[in-house]
Amino acid sequence: MSEKAKKFVIKEATRKRCKIIKADEKTLKRFMPVCLELFPYLKEAERIDFSLFFRNGDEIIEFIKPNELSCELLEQMWAASLKPAALVEICLLRSEYKKFEAIINSVRSKKIKAVLEKDRTLDPQVTEVYSTLSSASQMIVRGGITNHVANQAIAAAASLMSSQIDSEVAVGTLSRMINCDSTLYDHSASVAMLAAIIASSFLPQPLHKQECEVVAQCGLYHDAGKSCIANHILNKPGIFTPEEFEVMKTHTQHGFDELTKAIGRGAPIHELSARVALEHHERFTGKGYPHGRKGRLEEDENGIHLYTRIVSIADVYSALLMKRVYKDALTSDEAIKLMKKVADNDFDPIIFDPFYDHVMSSIALYEKKEAALEENFGSVRMIGKTDSFSKALREVKQDKNKVS
Ligand SMILES: [Fe+2]
Numbered sequence: 001m002s003e004k005a006k007k008f009v010i011k012e013a014t015r016k017r018c019k020i021i022k023a024d025e026k027t028l029k030r031f032m033p034v035c036l037e038l039f040p041y042l043k044e045a046e047r048i049d050f051s052l053f054f055r056n057g058d059e060i061i062e063f064i065k066p067n068e069l070s071c072e073l074l075e076q077m078w079a080a081s082l083k084p085a086a087l088v089e090i091c092l093l094r095s096e097y098k099k100f101e102a103i104i105n106s107v108r109s110k111k112i113k114a115v116l117e118k119d120r121t122l123d124p125q126v127t128e129v130y131s132t133l134s135s136a137s138q139m140i141v142r143g144g145i146t147n148h149v150a151n152q153a154i155a156a157a158a159s160l161m162s163s164q165i166d167s168e169v170a171v172g173t174l175s176r177m178i179n180c181d182s183t184l185y186d187h188s189a190s191v192a193m194l195a196a197i198i199a200s201s202f203l204p205q206p207l208h209k210q211e212c213e214v215v216a217q218c219g220l221y222h223d224a225g226k227s228c229i230a231n232h233i234l235n236k237p238g239i240f241t242p243e244e245f246e247v248m249k250t251h252t253q254h255g256f257d258e259l260t261k262a263i264g265r266g267a268p269i270h271e272l273s274a275r276v277a278l279e280h281h282e283r284f285t286g287k288g289y290p291h292g293r294k295g296r297l298e299e300d301e302n303g304i305h306l307y308t309r310i311v312s313i314a315d316v317y318s319a320l321l322m323k324r325v326y327k328d329a330l331t332s333d334e335a336i337k338l339m340k341k342v343a344d345n346d347f348d349p350i351i352f353d354p355f356y357d358h359v360m361s362s363i364a365l366y367e368k369k370e371a372a373l374e375e376n377f378g379s380v381r382m383i384g385k386t387d388s389f390s391k392a393l394r395e396v397k398q399d400k401n402k403v404s
């Protein structure tokens with residue numbers, strides 16, 4: 001607990017309306033945090049059959065009961081979790097996690113159905129595999145990497161590799177999905193899918209299926225440490241202060257520590273997942289963090305592991321496609337061209353160059369698909385070209401202090 005952290009003041013009206021529980025250690029064990037990336041899904045749920053709680057210091061407040069779900073109360077919860085220096089955490093009872101998972105999965109299914117109807121160039125098999133990965137990624141929450149979570153990550157990675165999806169179709173579908181519905185995008189799920197595609201298709205010596213599954217798991221876990229970063233920093237609108245950026249950077253070490261602890265407890269997680277979580281912000285010429293590693297581990301003991309060099313490319317591409325509180329989403333064309341500009345410093349050319357070519361050819365493929373559909377069915381175009389590219393480039397040049 002940070003010394004600066006202080007208790008958020010709960011309004012009297014809330015105290016009257018809500019049940020409040022004293023949070024001793026035993027009680028706290030009954031609760032688990034909600035995956036914040038998926039919190040907005042709840043706005044699209046018609047109802048919930050579980051309660052949502054705030055943890056506020058040593059109190060737990062039952063803020064939304066099953067029959068009380070409303071956008072207004074969800075907004076209030078979200079706003080409270082963004083208060084600087086407050087110990088507010090959104091959580092639910094562990095015993096009700098399955099109900100939460102079912103609601104999130106049903107909202108995701110509805111969203112996927114809607115994007116498939118909206119953009120007919122998208123591939124249903126890719127969205128199905130993506131959905132399985134996203135289900136696994138939503139489980140990776142604060143202190144929550146249990147055997148159950150790890151087994152779900154293993155199963156999702158295995159289903160990805162056995163699906164034999166075409167890599168161009170997968171890259172194209174993933175890249176375009178976000179233009180249809182930005183809230184559907186799950187960063188870790190997309191990193192897992194892209195990293196596995198790179199590992200299986202774009203290396204001079206493609207990895208075997210089982211190795212690709214490990215790479216996919218590394219993608220799912222790469223930002224596990226973000227669950228240790230307070231929401232007011234993680235989702236801060238605008239640029240970080242230098243101090244906040246230092247806090248953000250610790251997600252690499254937190255990820256390593258959390259995964260190492262889980263492995264120590266016997267969770268079936270490959271030890272390379274911890275290494276990749278630690279190294280995924282290292283950059284090829286040594287300008288990254290936390291340790292300024294550079295080059296290839298195969299050639300130098302201070303180098304970066306192959307799996308990390310793969311995941312870091314998938315990570316940056318996915319992050320650029322996402323709309324974040326501090327930046328607009330880029331189209332795939334804008335994202336890959338922006339990466340090309342920094343590639344000499346940031347990425348292993350042996351991996352990046354074929355990835356670049358592949359994304360470009362997948363963009364061309366999807367333009368053809370779109371044109372064919374337009375010819376047959378009338379206009380299907382839904383991707384708005386934005387002027388976000390130049391804005392993002394300015395931001396990258398001005399400061400590299402955002403964390404993917
Ligand atoms: Fe990261």
Ligand SMILES: [Fe+2]
Pocket residue numbers: 187222223315319403404
């Ligand atoms: Fe990331």
